[in-house]
Amino acid sequence: MAHTDAHSSRLGRLLRGIALTAVVVFFLFPIVWIVMMSFQTNEQILRIPPRLVFEPTLINYKALISGKLVTAAGSLDLPFMRNLGNSVLLSAVSVLVSLVLGVPAAYAFARFRFRLGENIAFTLLSFRFAPPLLVLLPLSLYFQDLGLANTYTGLIWVYQLICLPLILWIVRGYFEDASPDVEHAYRVDGHSWWRAFTRIAIPLAGPGIAAAGLLAFIFAWNNFVFALILASADKQPVTVGALAFVTASGIQYGQIAAAIVLSILPTLALALYAQRWLVEGLSLGAVKG
Amino acid sequence: MSDIAHPVAAVRVHATGPRSARLLPYVLSLPALLVCIGILVPFGTAAWYSLQRYNLAMPFTRGFIGLDTYLDFLSDPDFWNTVQVSAIYTAATVILELLLGLGIALLLRQSTRLNNAISVALLMPLMTAPAIAALMWKLMTNPGFGVLSWLVARGLGVSDFKWASDPRTSMLTVVLVDIWVYTPFMMILLLAGLRSLPTQPFEAARLDGVPGRFVFFRITLPMLMPYIVTATLFRLLDSIQQFDIVYAMTQGGPGDSLMVFQVRAYLEFFQYTNVGRSAALMMILWAITYALSNVFVKQWLKLRERAHGAH
Numbered sequence: 067m068a069h070t071d072a073h074s075s076r077l078g079r080l081l082r083g084i085a086l087t088a089v090v091v092f093f094l095f096p097i098v099w100i101v102m103m104s105f106q107t108n109e110q111i112l113r114i115p116p117r118l119v120f121e122p123t124l125i126n127y128k129a130l131i132s133g134k135l136v137t138a139a140g141s142l143d144l145p146f147m148r149n150l151g152n153s154v155l156l157s158a159v160s161v162l163v164s165l166v167l168g169v170p171a172a173y174a175f176a177r178f179r180f181r182l183g184e185n186i187a188f189t190l191l192s193f194r195f196a197p198p199l200l201v202l203l204p205l206s207l208y209f210q211d212l213g214l215a216n217t218y219t220g221l222i223w224v225y226q227l228i229c230l231p232l233i234l235w236i237v238r239g240y241f242e243d244a245s246p247d248v249e250h251a252y253r254v255d256g257h258s259w260w261r262a263f264t265r266i267a268i269p270l271a272g273p274g275i276a277a278a279g280l281l282a283f284i285f286a287w288n289n290f291v292f293a294l295i296l297a298s299a300d301k302q303p304v305t306v307g308a309l310a311f312v313t314a315s316g317i318q319y320g321q322i323a324a325a326i327v328l329s330i331l332p333t334l335a336l337a338l339y340a341q342r343w344l345v346e347g348l349s350l351g352a353v354k355g
Numbered sequence: 356m357s358d359i360a361h362p363v364a365a366v367r368v369h370a371t372g373p374r375s376a377r378l379l380p381y382v383l384s385l386p387a388l389l390v391c392i393g394i395l396v397p398f399g400t401a402a403w404y405s406l407q408r409y410n411l412a413m414p415f416t417r418g419f420i421g422l423d424t425y426l427d428f429l430s431d432p433d434f435w436n437t438v439q440v441s442a443i444y445t446a447a448t449v450i451l452e453l454l455l456g457l458g459i460a461l462l463l464r465q466s467t468r469l470n471n472a473i474s475v476a477l478l479m480p481l482m483t484a485p486a487i488a489a490l491m492w493k494l495m496t497n498p499g500f501g502v503l504s505w506l507v508a509r510g511l512g513v514s515d516f517k518w519a520s521d522p523r524t525s526m527l528t529v530v531l532v533d534i535w536v537y538t539p540f541m542m543i544l545l546l547a548g549l550r551s552l553p554t555q556p557f558e559a560a561r562l563d564g565v566p567g568r569f570v571f572f573r574i575t576l577p578m579l580m581p582y583i584v585t586a587t588l589f590r591l592l593d594s595i596q597q598f599d600i601v602y603a604m605t606q607g608g609p610g611d612s613l614m615v616f617q618v619r620a621y622l623e624f625f626q627y628t629n630v631g632r633s634a635a636l637m638m639i640l641w642a643i644t645y646a647l648s649n650v651f652v653k654q655w656l657k658l659r660e661r662a663h664g665a666h
Contacts, residue, residue, distance in 0.1 A: 082462060089459055093477050096491050099502055112500045167386035174383035183384055189391045195592040195648040199617050200637040203624050204397035230390050239663055288484035290599045305486045309603055312490060326491055330483045337482040341475050345547045348540060352585055352659040353547045
């Protein structure tokens with residue numbers, strides 16, 4: 067208990083400090099260690115015992131960015147930058163498509179009570195929790211027939227399964243929170259539905275739309291199983307690419323660490339930026355942060 | 356505004372205008388409807404496949420066999436292994452994450468600058484892709500240079516601790532990765548819950564000199580319960596379907612020690628090309644998650660209405 071007697075006693079404060087330190091070390095140490103590894107040569111990495119102080123090197127990042135690793139044994143191609151580009155493309159376009167499709171739908175669900183709307187909203191919600199492979203395995207067979215297998219279009223289409231429910235449910239909550247009276251008055255003044263939507267409703271729900279977009283981006287970026295099943299090497303995002311990288315170049319530990327750092331950097335940065343909205347987003351608006 | 360039906364009633368005028376206006380909500384929700392169809396069609400297909408003998412390698416043997424695949428599962432030790440492994444994984448991760456997440460949320464309850472900085476820092480594992488998190492832990496537990504292998508050998512004197520490559524410790528390893536990634540989820544939801552509780556009961560208890568343990572079990576815990584239930588169901592639904600961490604770490608091995616539902620279904624499909632069995636496995640997992648998600652949605656709606664009603 068934070069604010070009872072234990073808090074004021076010296077022993078209580080000491081125990082609390084120790085517990086918090088242990089928590090911070092457990093959750094942050096893996097990231098710190100991988101970042102350190104990414105600035106070491108393979109010889110430095112393989113040193114036992116591991117050292118906290120070392121001379122940092124940029125060779126791992128250079129190799130990843132140039133796409134070539136030159137070693138004594140020869141030169142090795144590293145297609146990792148392509149994976150990074152795929153992640154940016156897939157996540158960004160998927161979120162944009164989801165926003166264009168999802169924000170008007172969220173508005174309709176919030177402002178008009180109609181049966182189909184509730185059914186759609188709840189179908190999407192219940193499939194948010196269905197096993198992804200249930201849908202993906204039959205889709206992989208369909209995609210072969212439709213010619214969508216291993217195309218960006220096909221991937222962006224299935225990424226809507228990640229982004230759209232998130233955007234619908236979060237943005238709907240924001241539209242419901244905003245009073246319809248202002249819109250109503252604006253409509254009575256003779257403005258069209260569309261103008262009321264774009265001039266009044268969207269700006270009022272603006273922060274919610276931005277938050278939902280950022281979260282959808284993070285979820286799309288972190289997704290693994292969709293691309294594992296539906297994309298081959300040249301279309302794969304970092305999550306799948308990093309795994310393939312480990313298998314292909316098993317002992318290039320420094321480059322693997324650098325690839326991990328580049329893969330998680332964008333989502334960590336976005337999360338820090340959007341932390342205010344994370345609680346709401348992660349709980350689909352059930353808990354206000 | 357405590358009732359979310361109010362705004363709807365107020366703008367209802369819009370929906371009763373000319374015909375085009377009445378169609379408006381349907382037009383707006385059309386893309387969402389298409390996505391629903393995009394989900395429901397493969398879902399129906401999977402259900403249909405699960406009733407067939409269907410192996411991609413032997414297309415000529417394909418045919419309707421009713422519930423035979425499901426009935427075969429009953430006497431199939433591989434299937435029961437999957438049930439057991441999934442159950443252990445889910446129970447271990449959800450219980451440990453709940454206890455840890457609640458503990459950390461209580462530690463960070465007061466909104467000081469340091470506490471807030473820590474709670475933001477703890478979000479980082481949650482924002483790491485689970486598949487990438489598994490790779491990070493794979494590097495840390497590498498027998499050659501992994502810092503955790505070194506710590507276990509040095510600190511505990513256990514030299515042959517092989518983490519994920521030993522069937523005896525593979526479960527422990529993936530559970531640890533899951534805890535690392537998802538405990539912050541429990542923590543931030545419960546912390547938001549704790550901080551939204553009314554202060555009067557705690558003030559009153561303090562003035563009356565009620566002991567801390569009593570306050571926790573009789574006031575904090577009951578008031579926090581809706582948040583605990585929602586967060587736990589969220590994690591339960593995700594954890595029972597875990598794929599990324601297990602697949603990236605060991606692809607279900609060593610042996611069958613980590614064959615959770617989705618990994619088993621994936622291998623049935625891509626390694627043994629047995630579409631029928633894979634689909635049946637997914638239908639069973641779906642039935643479990645569907646039952647759970649019905650409980651969840653009720654709970655989630657209650658909490659959501661409260662959160663939005665507060666404004």
